[in-house]
Amino acid sequence: MNKEDQVLKGLRDLYNRIVWLNKDKMEESLKGYTSTEVHCIEYIEKNIDSNVTKLAEFFYMTRGAISKLTKKLIEKGLIESYQKSDNKKEIYFKLTEQGKVIYNIHEDLHQEFQERDKAVFEQITEEQYDSMLSFVDKYCKHLDAEIKKVGIDSK
Template sequence: MNKEEQVILGFRDLYNKIVSLNKDKMEQSLKGHTSSEVHCIEFIEKNVDSNVTKLAESFYMTRGAISKITQKLIKKGIIESYQKSDNKKEIYFRLTEQGKDIYKIHENLHQEFHERDKVVFEQITEEQFDSMLSFVETYSRHLDSEIKKQSIDLTSQ
């Protein structure tokens, strides 16, 4: 196995371990909410004037899929939609008090997981962080380009 394959498999293995370690606590604390719903809640709280388009772009999902998730969240009383007085066409979302409570639970869990894993990150040098971040940014830009090409290919068919 070459180093490229080792890196890709290493990332996949790390991701799977994180998900496995966090899964039970997340599910217990956020009962009745899917991962997609919780991540939409997080995005809406952190991004002013969130709408279906911004959510879809952020999660690499279709607007239709995001619409289904946001409609569920509205029915559950977790988010509410609003319009701006100067733009009656666009619909935006914000959290209700119940949504803010779910967001806080999720953030507290992330903080707990961060504390658990802190011991590893404390050992990493600034140069190592810079190198890893540079790689992640480069790879992410490449994947963005591939996603864009794929969406262009799909629209031209």
């Protein structure tokens, strides 16, 4: 296996291990909510004036899929829609109090997982971080260009 294959396999294996290790605790703590719902809640909380278009771009989903998702979150009482007084056309989303509860549970779990894995990250040098971040940035830009070629809008 060449180094490119090793890196890609390593990234997939790393991601799969993280998901597997976190899965039971996430599912137990966030019972009744899908991963997509929870991450949508997270995005809305962290990004002012979230709307269907911004969510679709971020999650690489269609606007129709995001509309269904946000409708479901509204029905569950986790988000609410609003309009700005200067723009009655656009609909934005914000968290309800119940949505903030879910957001905080999710954030607390991420903090717990970061603490668990802290020992690894403490060993990484600035140069190693810079190198990894450079690779991720280059790969993302390449993939964005490929996405654009097939006619799907990227970020």
